[in-house]
Amino acid sequence: MQNTRFFNNNKALGVILILIFAFTPIKSFCHSGGDHADEEVNIYSGRKGKLIEPMLEKFQKETDIKVNLITAKSDALIKRMESEGKSSPADLFITVDVGRLDRAKRMGLLQNIDSFSILNKVSPYYVDKDRQWISISKRIRTVVVSKKMKDKNDLKNIEDLANDQWKNRICVRSSNNIYNQSLVASLIANHGEEKAETLIKKIVKNFARKPSGNDRAQISAVSKGECDIAIVNHYYHLLMLNSKESEKKKAGNATEVKFLNQNNRGAHVNISGVAIPKNAKNYENAKQLISFMLDKDAQEWYAKTNNEFPVIKDAKTSQMLSSWGNIKLDEASLNKLGDLNPNAVKLMDRVGWQ
Numbered sequence: 001m002q003n004t005r006f007f008n009n010n011k012a013l014g015v016i017l018i019l020i021f022a023f024t025p026i027k028s029f030c031h032s033g034g035d036h037a038d039e040e041v042n043i044y045s046g047r048k049g050k051l052i053e054p055m056l057e058k059f060q061k062e063t064d065i066k067v068n069l070i071t072a073k074s075d076a077l078i079k080r081m082e083s084e085g086k087s088s089p090a091d092l093f094i095t096v097d098v099g100r101l102d103r104a105k106r107m108g109l110l111q112n113i114d115s116f117s118i119l120n121k122v123s124p125y126y127v128d129k130d131r132q133w134i135s136i137s138k139r140i141r142t143v144v145v146s147k148k149m150k151d152k153n154d155l156k157n158i159e160d161l162a163n164d165q166w167k168n169r170i171c172v173r174s175s176n177n178i179y180n181q182s183l184v185a186s187l188i189a190n191h192g193e194e195k196a197e198t199l200i201k202k203i204v205k206n207f208a209r210k211p212s213g214n215d216r217a218q219i220s221a222v223s224k225g226e227c228d229i230a231i232v233n234h235y236y237h238l239l240m241l242n243s244k245e246s247e248k249k250k251a252g253n254a255t256e257v258k259f260l261n262q263n264n265r266g267a268h269v270n271i272s273g274v275a276i277p278k279n280a281k282n283y284e285n286a287k288q289l290i291s292f293m294l295d296k297d298a299q300e301w302y303a304k305t306n307n308e309f310p311v312i313k314d315a316k317t318s319q320m321l322s323s324w325g326n327i328k329l330d331e332a333s334l335n336k337l338g339d340l341n342p343n344a345v346k347l348m349d350r351v352g353w354q
């Protein structure tokens with residue numbers, strides 16, 4: 001009886017997935033001149049097309065490997081790979097946040113990247129300890145503060161946010177956001193769960209309002225005086241500074257980025273990264289594309305386009321990011337954040353981070 005129900009449910013799910021699949025646009029990059037390429041690579045990307053397409057087009061042109069791109073929300077793509085199982089066409093998964101890459105790994109959806117020439121391009125801190133994902137850019141989750149704030153120099157470490165001084169002054173998005181989960185996981189990695197819980201509990205008490213909105217909304221809230229400190233990823237401040245919308249630009253100009261923990265372990269760092277799904281049919285082509293993404297030119301283009309930092313040593317950081325000087329990063333924690341994600345989620349729930 002139960003088996004039949006399971007079968008029926010699965011059948012229904014299969015029909016739904018086929019329908020979703022049929023209506024999801026697949027972008028492929030045609031190029032003039034060459035014959036129809038026999039080789040291909042199918043990408044599932046949680047990153048928007050405009051942030052990766054020119055790089056993929058260049059890869060296709062240089063290698064004659066046809067690139068097919070599907071973009072959607074990262075968590076939906078993870079679910080999709082899980083449901084598709086062995087019939088999944090995905091050869092490469094592109095997403096952001098180590099917590100999310102590690103979730104796909106724990107679900108058994110990924111396989112080892114079996115190439116030392118690729119793995120050696122990047123510092124071991126930025127490669128999964130089991131070789132199931134590799135970083136392609138770095139981002140820093142830190143604070144943006146009001147330029148008017150008089151006591152901003154008192155804020156030196158992420159741990160300082162637990163002090164009474166910041167009561168009703170902190171804005172941040174909700175706990176179901178993976179960026180926040182990884183930030184909390186980094187505090188567990190560095191202090192142990194008990195101390196991390198005490199700190200996070202106090203930080204939550206200092207929130208100026210109920211968490212809502214995205215990172216940009218937190219920066220806007222600071223510029224409107226709803227709070228003095230926003231916990232955000234560094235590139236959102238740059239996106240607002242460069243925005244064509246006057247309100248956003250104004251918010252960018254009214255605020256500044258501060259990097260924390262510079263006199264100890266370094267600022268909390270996260271990544272965007274790639275992984276090869278377990279059922280990839282074009283494994284060698286996926287590896288070739290990863291290697292291409294880690295070449296100097298691709299690294300510089302991709303990092304600049306996303307306002308992020310490249311992961312290979314030779315690649316230049318954009319002028320805007322270089323102007324911030326050398327930022328010390330907490331690289332040692334990165335490989336622990338995925339394993340600690342379930343602990344972080346439970347901890348945030350216990351202390352009432354909504």
Ligand code: FE
Pocket residue numbers: 096233
């Ligand atoms: Fe983001």
